[in-house]
Amino acid sequence: MRDALKEITQLDDNTWQVFNNVITETSLQKGDLLVYPGQVCRHIYFLETGLLRSFLHQEGEERNVAFTSENAFVTDLKSLRSGQPTELTIQALEQSTVLQLAKTDLMRLYHESHQIETFGRQLLEALLEAREEYATWFTLHSAKERYELFSQKYPSLLQRLALGHIASFLGIRRETLSRIRHLK
Amino acid sequence: MRDALKEITQLDDNTWQVFNNVITETSLQKGDLLVYPGQVCRHIYFLETGLLRSFLHQEGEERNVAFTSENAFVTDLKSLRSGQPTELTIQALEQSTVLQLAKTDLMRLYHESHQIETFGRQLLEALLEAREEYATWFTLHSAKERYELFSQKYPSLLQRLALGHIASFLGIRRETLSRIRHLK
DNA sequence: AGGGCTGTGTGACAAAAGTCAAAAAATAAA
Protein backbone atom coordinates (compact mmCIF):
# COMPACT_ATOMS: atom_id res chain seq x y z
CA MET A 1 0.00 0.00 0.00
CA ARG A 2 2.82 2.37 0.77
CA ASP A 3 4.06 2.17 -2.79
CA ALA A 4 0.60 2.90 -4.13
CA LEU A 5 0.36 5.91 -1.84
CA LYS A 6 3.63 7.26 -3.14
CA GLU A 7 2.06 7.49 -6.57
CA ILE A 8 -0.46 9.92 -5.13
CA THR A 9 1.50 11.96 -2.60
CA GLN A 10 4.65 11.99 -0.53
CA LEU A 11 4.32 10.77 3.04
CA ASP A 12 7.25 10.92 5.44
CA ASP A 13 8.09 7.93 7.63
CA ASN A 14 6.31 9.31 10.65
CA THR A 15 3.06 10.01 8.82
CA TRP A 16 3.17 6.59 7.25
CA GLN A 17 3.43 5.03 10.71
CA VAL A 18 0.38 6.95 11.91
CA PHE A 19 -1.49 5.65 8.91
CA ASN A 20 -0.25 2.15 9.40
CA ASN A 21 -1.40 1.99 13.02
CA VAL A 22 -5.09 2.22 12.20
CA ILE A 23 -5.19 -0.15 9.25
CA THR A 24 -6.38 -3.75 9.55
CA GLU A 25 -6.13 -6.47 6.98
CA THR A 26 -9.03 -8.67 5.87
CA SER A 27 -9.19 -11.62 3.57
CA LEU A 28 -12.10 -12.37 1.26
CA GLN A 29 -13.01 -15.53 -0.61
CA LYS A 30 -14.51 -15.38 -4.05
CA GLY A 31 -18.15 -14.35 -3.66
CA ASP A 32 -17.75 -12.79 -0.20
CA LEU A 33 -19.21 -9.37 0.46
CA LEU A 34 -17.20 -6.41 1.68
CA VAL A 35 -20.06 -3.90 1.80
CA TYR A 36 -23.58 -5.16 2.51
CA PRO A 37 -26.67 -3.41 1.16
CA GLY A 38 -28.86 -2.01 3.94
CA GLN A 39 -25.90 -1.40 6.23
CA VAL A 40 -23.96 1.79 6.75
CA CYS A 41 -20.54 1.90 5.11
CA ARG A 42 -18.04 2.96 7.78
CA HIS A 43 -14.69 2.24 6.14
CA ILE A 44 -12.57 2.96 3.16
CA TYR A 45 -10.81 -0.03 1.64
CA PHE A 46 -7.55 -0.56 -0.15
CA LEU A 47 -7.36 -3.66 -2.32
CA GLU A 48 -3.97 -5.34 -2.04
CA THR A 49 -4.68 -8.37 -4.20
CA GLY A 50 -7.74 -9.70 -5.97
CA LEU A 51 -10.68 -8.13 -7.75
CA LEU A 52 -13.88 -6.49 -6.51
CA ARG A 53 -17.08 -5.30 -8.09
CA SER A 54 -19.53 -2.70 -6.81
CA PHE A 55 -23.11 -3.18 -7.90
CA LEU A 56 -26.66 -1.96 -7.37
CA HIS A 57 -29.95 -3.80 -7.64
CA GLN A 58 -32.39 -2.56 -10.26
CA GLU A 59 -35.54 -4.40 -11.34
CA GLY A 60 -34.31 -7.70 -9.97
CA GLU A 61 -31.01 -7.39 -11.81
CA GLU A 62 -27.53 -6.62 -10.58
CA ARG A 63 -25.93 -3.64 -12.28
CA ASN A 64 -22.20 -3.15 -11.88
CA VAL A 65 -21.12 0.43 -11.34
CA ALA A 66 -17.42 -0.11 -10.63
CA PHE A 67 -14.59 -2.62 -10.58
CA THR A 68 -11.63 -2.39 -8.25
CA SER A 69 -8.36 -4.09 -9.03
CA GLU A 70 -5.08 -4.32 -7.15
CA ASN A 71 -3.64 -1.27 -5.42
CA ALA A 72 -6.74 0.85 -5.60
CA PHE A 73 -9.07 2.39 -3.06
CA VAL A 74 -12.79 1.75 -2.88
CA THR A 75 -15.72 2.59 -0.63
CA ASP A 76 -19.32 3.71 -0.83
CA LEU A 77 -18.78 7.43 -0.66
CA LYS A 78 -22.45 8.31 -0.38
CA SER A 79 -23.12 6.09 2.62
CA LEU A 80 -19.76 6.88 4.17
CA ARG A 81 -20.42 10.61 4.10
CA SER A 82 -24.11 10.60 4.99
CA GLY A 83 -24.11 7.77 7.52
CA GLN A 84 -27.22 6.43 5.76
CA PRO A 85 -27.60 2.74 4.81
CA THR A 86 -26.12 1.92 1.44
CA GLU A 87 -27.86 0.37 -1.57
CA LEU A 88 -24.49 -0.75 -2.85
CA THR A 89 -22.95 -4.19 -2.63
CA ILE A 90 -19.20 -4.68 -2.91
CA GLN A 91 -18.22 -8.26 -3.63
CA ALA A 92 -15.00 -10.16 -4.22
CA LEU A 93 -14.84 -11.70 -7.69
CA GLU A 94 -11.58 -13.43 -6.79
CA GLN A 95 -9.94 -14.30 -3.51
CA SER A 96 -8.80 -10.91 -2.24
CA THR A 97 -6.91 -9.21 0.55
CA VAL A 98 -8.12 -5.82 1.67
CA LEU A 99 -6.81 -3.21 4.08
CA GLN A 100 -9.55 -1.34 5.87
CA LEU A 101 -9.51 2.05 7.52
CA ALA A 102 -12.41 3.24 9.67
CA LYS A 103 -14.05 6.55 8.85
CA THR A 104 -13.61 7.67 12.47
CA ASP A 105 -9.88 7.06 12.28
CA LEU A 106 -9.60 8.70 8.90
CA MET A 107 -11.40 11.81 10.13
CA ARG A 108 -9.09 12.03 13.11
CA LEU A 109 -6.03 11.58 10.88
CA TYR A 110 -7.27 14.22 8.46
CA HIS A 111 -7.58 16.58 11.39
CA GLU A 112 -4.26 15.74 12.98
CA SER A 113 -2.17 15.65 9.83
CA HIS A 114 -2.20 18.16 7.02
CA GLN A 115 -0.16 15.70 5.00
CA ILE A 116 -2.84 13.05 5.22
CA GLU A 117 -5.50 15.61 4.33
CA THR A 118 -3.48 16.43 1.21
CA PHE A 119 -3.33 12.76 0.36
CA GLY A 120 -7.12 12.55 0.72
CA ARG A 121 -7.68 15.52 -1.53
CA GLN A 122 -5.36 14.20 -4.23
CA LEU A 123 -6.94 10.77 -4.11
CA LEU A 124 -10.37 12.33 -4.53
CA GLU A 125 -9.16 14.40 -7.47
CA ALA A 126 -8.00 11.26 -9.23
CA LEU A 127 -11.25 9.42 -8.48
CA LEU A 128 -13.34 12.35 -9.70
CA GLU A 129 -11.36 12.61 -12.91
CA ALA A 130 -11.94 8.91 -13.54
CA ARG A 131 -15.68 9.16 -12.89
CA GLU A 132 -15.99 12.18 -15.15
CA GLU A 133 -14.35 10.20 -17.92
CA TYR A 134 -16.62 7.22 -17.33
CA ALA A 135 -19.70 9.46 -17.48
CA THR A 136 -18.60 10.86 -20.85
CA TRP A 137 -18.55 7.34 -22.24
CA PHE A 138 -22.33 7.40 -22.12
CA THR A 139 -22.96 10.89 -23.46
CA LEU A 140 -20.38 10.61 -26.23
CA HIS A 141 -20.25 7.01 -27.32
CA SER A 142 -22.32 4.08 -28.56
CA ALA A 143 -22.40 0.68 -26.89
CA LYS A 144 -19.78 -0.65 -29.30
CA GLU A 145 -17.50 2.31 -28.72
CA ARG A 146 -17.88 2.00 -24.95
CA TYR A 147 -16.73 -1.60 -25.22
CA GLU A 148 -13.70 -0.53 -27.22
CA LEU A 149 -12.84 2.19 -24.68
CA PHE A 150 -13.16 -0.36 -21.91
CA SER A 151 -10.90 -2.77 -23.77
CA GLN A 152 -8.26 -0.09 -24.22
CA LYS A 153 -8.43 1.25 -20.71
CA TYR A 154 -8.68 -2.04 -18.83
CA PRO A 155 -7.22 -4.74 -21.09
CA SER A 156 -6.36 -6.94 -18.12
CA LEU A 157 -9.91 -6.83 -16.75
CA LEU A 158 -11.14 -8.04 -20.11
CA GLN A 159 -9.63 -11.42 -19.27
CA ARG A 160 -10.62 -11.59 -15.63
CA LEU A 161 -14.25 -10.46 -15.81
CA ALA A 162 -17.24 -12.42 -17.04
CA LEU A 163 -18.82 -10.95 -20.16
CA GLY A 164 -22.04 -10.31 -18.27
CA HIS A 165 -20.24 -8.21 -15.69
CA ILE A 166 -18.63 -6.04 -18.34
CA ALA A 167 -21.95 -5.64 -20.18
CA SER A 168 -23.65 -4.42 -17.04
CA PHE A 169 -20.87 -1.88 -16.42
CA LEU A 170 -21.29 -0.60 -19.98
CA GLY A 171 -25.05 -0.24 -19.57
CA ILE A 172 -26.02 -2.95 -22.07
CA ARG A 173 -27.32 -6.54 -22.01
CA ARG A 174 -25.08 -9.59 -22.10
CA GLU A 175 -26.55 -10.64 -25.46
CA THR A 176 -25.72 -7.28 -26.99
CA LEU A 177 -22.12 -7.40 -25.82
CA SER A 178 -21.78 -10.94 -27.10
CA ARG A 179 -22.92 -9.71 -30.53
CA ILE A 180 -20.66 -6.66 -30.44
CA ARG A 181 -17.71 -8.93 -29.73
CA HIS A 182 -18.40 -11.18 -32.67
CA LEU A 183 -18.89 -8.36 -35.17
CA LYS A 184 -15.29 -7.30 -35.41
CA MET B 1 -19.38 32.90 -2.04
CA ARG B 2 -18.66 32.89 1.66
CA ASP B 3 -22.14 31.61 2.43
CA ALA B 4 -21.75 28.83 -0.11
CA LEU B 5 -18.44 27.86 1.43
CA LYS B 6 -20.02 27.63 4.86
CA GLU B 7 -22.23 24.86 3.51
CA ILE B 8 -19.12 22.86 2.83
CA THR B 9 -16.79 23.66 5.68
CA GLN B 10 -16.10 26.21 8.42
CA LEU B 11 -13.56 28.89 7.63
CA ASP B 12 -12.50 31.41 10.27
CA ASP B 13 -12.27 35.10 9.43
CA ASN B 14 -8.56 35.02 8.84
CA THR B 15 -8.68 32.08 6.45
CA TRP B 16 -11.52 33.67 4.56
CA GLN B 17 -9.43 36.80 4.06
CA VAL B 18 -6.56 34.78 2.66
CA PHE B 19 -8.98 33.20 0.24
CA ASN B 20 -10.54 36.49 -0.62
CA ASN B 21 -7.23 38.11 -1.52
CA VAL B 22 -6.55 35.88 -4.49
CA ILE B 23 -10.02 35.88 -6.00
CA THR B 24 -10.93 38.04 -8.98
CA GLU B 25 -14.38 38.67 -10.39
CA THR B 26 -15.28 38.31 -14.07
CA SER B 27 -18.44 39.05 -15.93
CA LEU B 28 -19.70 37.02 -18.87
CA GLN B 29 -22.34 37.82 -21.45
CA LYS B 30 -24.64 35.14 -22.79
CA GLY B 31 -22.62 33.03 -25.23
CA ASP B 32 -19.20 34.04 -23.87
CA LEU B 33 -16.63 31.34 -23.17
CA LEU B 34 -15.01 30.82 -19.80
CA VAL B 35 -12.83 27.84 -20.80
CA TYR B 36 -11.59 27.59 -24.38
CA PRO B 37 -10.89 24.23 -26.05
CA GLY B 38 -7.23 23.81 -26.96
CA GLN B 39 -6.06 25.97 -24.07
CA VAL B 40 -4.87 24.84 -20.66
CA CYS B 41 -7.34 25.38 -17.84
CA ARG B 42 -5.50 27.19 -15.05
CA HIS B 43 -8.32 28.28 -12.74
CA ILE B 44 -11.19 27.04 -10.72
CA TYR B 45 -14.38 29.08 -10.97
CA PHE B 46 -17.20 29.90 -8.63
CA LEU B 47 -20.44 30.97 -10.27
CA GLU B 48 -22.10 33.81 -8.37
CA THR B 49 -24.99 34.44 -10.73
CA GLY B 50 -26.01 33.05 -14.09
CA LEU B 51 -25.80 29.66 -15.76
CA LEU B 52 -22.96 27.78 -17.45
CA ARG B 53 -22.67 24.64 -19.53
CA SER B 54 -19.62 22.44 -20.07
CA PHE B 55 -19.53 20.61 -23.36
CA LEU B 56 -17.35 18.48 -25.61
CA HIS B 57 -17.28 18.18 -29.38
CA GLN B 58 -18.08 14.77 -30.84
CA GLU B 59 -18.73 14.10 -34.52
CA GLY B 60 -19.45 17.73 -35.27
CA GLU B 61 -21.96 17.94 -32.43
CA GLU B 62 -21.77 19.62 -29.06
CA ARG B 63 -22.42 17.26 -26.15
CA ASN B 64 -23.14 18.79 -22.77
CA VAL B 65 -21.47 17.02 -19.87
CA ALA B 66 -22.39 19.44 -17.05
CA PHE B 67 -24.39 22.47 -16.10
CA THR B 68 -23.35 24.91 -13.39
CA SER B 69 -25.87 27.09 -11.64
CA GLU B 70 -25.51 29.76 -8.96
CA ASN B 71 -23.22 29.19 -5.98
CA ALA B 72 -21.38 26.23 -7.42
CA PHE B 73 -17.80 25.54 -8.39
CA VAL B 74 -16.68 24.44 -11.82
CA THR B 75 -13.43 23.82 -13.70
CA ASP B 76 -11.90 21.33 -16.08
CA LEU B 77 -10.29 19.03 -13.58
CA LYS B 78 -8.43 16.96 -16.13
CA SER B 79 -6.69 19.89 -17.77
CA LEU B 80 -6.19 21.69 -14.47
CA ARG B 81 -4.38 18.71 -12.97
CA SER B 82 -2.39 17.58 -16.00
CA GLY B 83 -1.53 20.99 -17.45
CA GLN B 84 -2.55 19.60 -20.85
CA PRO B 85 -4.83 21.51 -23.25
CA THR B 86 -8.50 20.86 -22.63
CA GLU B 87 -11.09 19.52 -25.07
CA LEU B 88 -13.79 21.08 -22.94
CA THR B 89 -15.65 24.32 -23.56
CA ILE B 90 -17.36 26.17 -20.72
CA GLN B 91 -19.87 28.72 -21.92
CA ALA B 92 -22.30 31.15 -20.31
CA LEU B 93 -25.92 30.38 -21.19
CA GLU B 94 -27.03 33.53 -19.39
CA GLN B 95 -25.24 36.70 -18.36
CA SER B 96 -23.08 35.51 -15.48
CA THR B 97 -20.66 36.69 -12.84
CA VAL B 98 -17.82 34.38 -11.92
CA LEU B 99 -15.11 34.44 -9.28
CA GLN B 100 -11.87 32.91 -10.46
CA LEU B 101 -9.03 31.44 -8.48
CA ALA B 102 -5.73 30.53 -10.13
CA LYS B 103 -4.38 27.01 -9.70
CA THR B 104 -1.03 28.41 -8.55
CA ASP B 105 -2.73 30.40 -5.79
CA LEU B 106 -4.90 27.48 -4.80
CA MET B 107 -1.90 25.17 -4.54
CA ARG B 108 -0.11 27.68 -2.35
CA LEU B 109 -3.20 28.11 -0.17
CA TYR B 110 -3.64 24.36 0.16
CA HIS B 111 -0.06 24.17 1.35
CA GLU B 112 -0.21 27.11 3.72
CA SER B 113 -3.59 26.38 5.27
CA HIS B 114 -4.79 23.03 6.53
CA GLN B 115 -8.25 24.55 6.77
CA ILE B 116 -8.34 25.34 3.05
CA GLU B 117 -7.04 21.88 2.25
CA THR B 118 -9.96 20.48 4.23
CA PHE B 119 -12.33 22.65 2.25
CA GLY B 120 -10.82 21.32 -0.98
CA ARG B 121 -11.21 17.73 0.13
CA GLN B 122 -14.81 18.19 1.18
CA LEU B 123 -15.70 19.99 -2.04
CA LEU B 124 -14.19 17.14 -4.05
CA GLU B 125 -16.14 14.57 -2.03
CA ALA B 126 -19.38 16.33 -2.88
CA LEU B 127 -18.46 16.62 -6.56
CA LEU B 128 -17.47 12.95 -6.73
CA GLU B 129 -20.70 11.85 -5.09
CA ALA B 130 -22.66 13.86 -7.65
CA ARG B 131 -20.73 12.40 -10.59
CA GLU B 132 -21.18 8.88 -9.27
CA GLU B 133 -24.91 9.45 -9.13
CA TYR B 134 -24.97 10.89 -12.66
CA ALA B 135 -23.07 7.87 -13.98
CA THR B 136 -25.63 5.50 -12.44
CA TRP B 137 -28.37 7.23 -14.41
CA PHE B 138 -26.95 5.59 -17.52
CA THR B 139 -26.29 2.10 -16.17
CA LEU B 140 -29.59 1.91 -14.30
CA HIS B 141 -32.14 3.90 -16.25
CA SER B 142 -33.76 4.38 -19.66
CA ALA B 143 -33.84 7.68 -21.52
CA LYS B 144 -37.33 8.44 -20.19
CA GLU B 145 -36.30 7.65 -16.62
CA ARG B 146 -33.20 9.80 -16.93
CA TYR B 147 -35.38 12.70 -17.98
CA GLU B 148 -37.60 12.16 -14.95
CA LEU B 149 -34.59 12.03 -12.64
CA PHE B 150 -33.29 15.23 -14.17
CA SER B 151 -36.68 16.89 -13.71
CA GLN B 152 -36.78 15.90 -10.05
CA LYS B 153 -33.20 16.82 -9.30
CA TYR B 154 -33.01 20.09 -11.23
CA PRO B 155 -36.57 21.37 -11.62
CA SER B 156 -35.36 24.95 -11.98
CA LEU B 157 -32.96 24.07 -14.80
CA LEU B 158 -35.88 22.53 -16.66
CA GLN B 159 -37.19 26.05 -17.22
CA ARG B 160 -33.91 27.75 -17.96
CA LEU B 161 -32.32 25.27 -20.37
CA ALA B 162 -33.22 24.67 -23.99
CA LEU B 163 -34.62 21.20 -24.65
CA GLY B 164 -31.68 20.39 -26.89
CA HIS B 165 -29.21 21.11 -24.12
CA ILE B 166 -30.99 18.82 -21.70
CA ALA B 167 -31.23 16.06 -24.32
CA SER B 168 -27.50 16.19 -24.92
CA PHE B 169 -26.81 15.95 -21.18
CA LEU B 170 -29.07 12.88 -20.98
CA GLY B 171 -27.30 11.21 -23.89
CA ILE B 172 -30.26 11.32 -26.30
CA ARG B 173 -31.34 13.31 -29.37
CA ARG B 174 -33.51 16.41 -29.20
CA GLU B 175 -36.28 14.66 -31.13
CA THR B 176 -36.34 11.79 -28.67
CA LEU B 177 -36.64 14.11 -25.69
CA SER B 178 -39.37 16.05 -27.44
CA ARG B 179 -41.29 12.79 -27.85
CA ILE B 180 -40.66 11.68 -24.27
CA ARG B 181 -42.05 14.99 -23.05
CA HIS B 182 -45.25 14.64 -25.03
CA LEU B 183 -45.94 11.07 -23.99
CA LYS B 184 -46.87 11.75 -20.39
C1' DA C 1 -46.07 43.91 -40.29
C1' DG C 2 -42.70 41.19 -42.52
C1' DG C 3 -38.34 38.78 -42.76
C1' DG C 4 -34.51 36.10 -40.39
C1' DC C 5 -33.22 33.29 -36.56
C1' DT C 6 -33.49 29.81 -33.26
C1' DG C 7 -35.67 26.32 -31.07
C1' DT C 8 -39.29 22.73 -31.00
C1' DG C 9 -42.67 19.28 -32.86
C1' DT C 10 -44.10 15.44 -36.26
C1' DG C 11 -43.93 11.80 -39.57
C1' DA C 12 -41.83 7.96 -42.04
C1' DC C 13 -38.25 5.05 -41.98
C1' DA C 14 -33.58 2.90 -40.41
C1' DA C 15 -30.59 1.31 -37.02
C1' DA C 16 -29.49 -0.10 -32.44
C1' DA C 17 -30.47 -2.42 -28.48
C1' DG C 18 -33.70 -5.23 -25.57
C1' DT C 19 -36.48 -9.56 -24.87
C1' DC C 20 -37.37 -14.28 -24.76
C1' DA C 21 -36.23 -18.94 -25.65
C1' DA C 22 -33.15 -22.39 -26.56
C1' DA C 23 -28.66 -24.38 -27.94
C1' DA C 24 -23.72 -24.58 -27.29
C1' DA C 25 -19.67 -23.97 -24.65
C1' DA C 26 -17.09 -23.50 -20.69
C1' DT C 27 -16.55 -24.42 -15.56
C1' DA C 28 -17.17 -26.51 -11.56
C1' DA C 29 -18.49 -30.49 -8.94
C1' DA C 30 -19.08 -35.46 -8.04
Add this chain to the structure above:
DNA sequence: TTTATTTTTTGACTTTTGTCACACAGCCCT
Protein backbone atom coordinates in the same frame (compact mmCIF):
# COMPACT_ATOMS: atom_id res chain seq x y z
C1' DT D 1 -14.58 -38.99 -16.59
C1' DT D 2 -19.30 -37.95 -16.17
C1' DT D 3 -22.69 -34.97 -14.49
C1' DA D 4 -24.30 -30.65 -13.04
C1' DT D 5 -24.12 -25.64 -13.16
C1' DT D 6 -23.07 -21.40 -15.00
C1' DT D 7 -21.95 -18.52 -18.81
C1' DT D 8 -22.02 -17.42 -23.58
C1' DT D 9 -23.93 -17.60 -28.15
C1' DT D 10 -27.61 -17.55 -31.64
C1' DG D 11 -32.14 -16.70 -33.74
C1' DA D 12 -36.60 -14.49 -34.25
C1' DC D 13 -39.06 -10.75 -32.84
C1' DT D 14 -40.27 -6.21 -30.26
C1' DT D 15 -39.20 -1.84 -28.48
C1' DT D 16 -36.51 2.07 -28.21
C1' DT D 17 -33.86 5.46 -30.14
C1' DG D 18 -31.65 7.75 -34.16
C1' DT D 19 -31.98 9.97 -38.78
C1' DC D 20 -33.66 12.98 -42.09
C1' DA D 21 -36.88 16.15 -43.87
C1' DC D 22 -39.85 19.61 -43.11
C1' DA D 23 -43.55 22.19 -40.71
C1' DC D 24 -44.51 25.28 -37.00
C1' DA D 25 -43.95 28.60 -33.17
C1' DG D 26 -41.68 32.31 -30.74
C1' DC D 27 -38.66 36.17 -30.74
C1' DC D 28 -35.76 39.76 -31.99
C1' DC D 29 -34.90 43.22 -35.31
C1' DT D 30 -35.50 47.05 -38.70
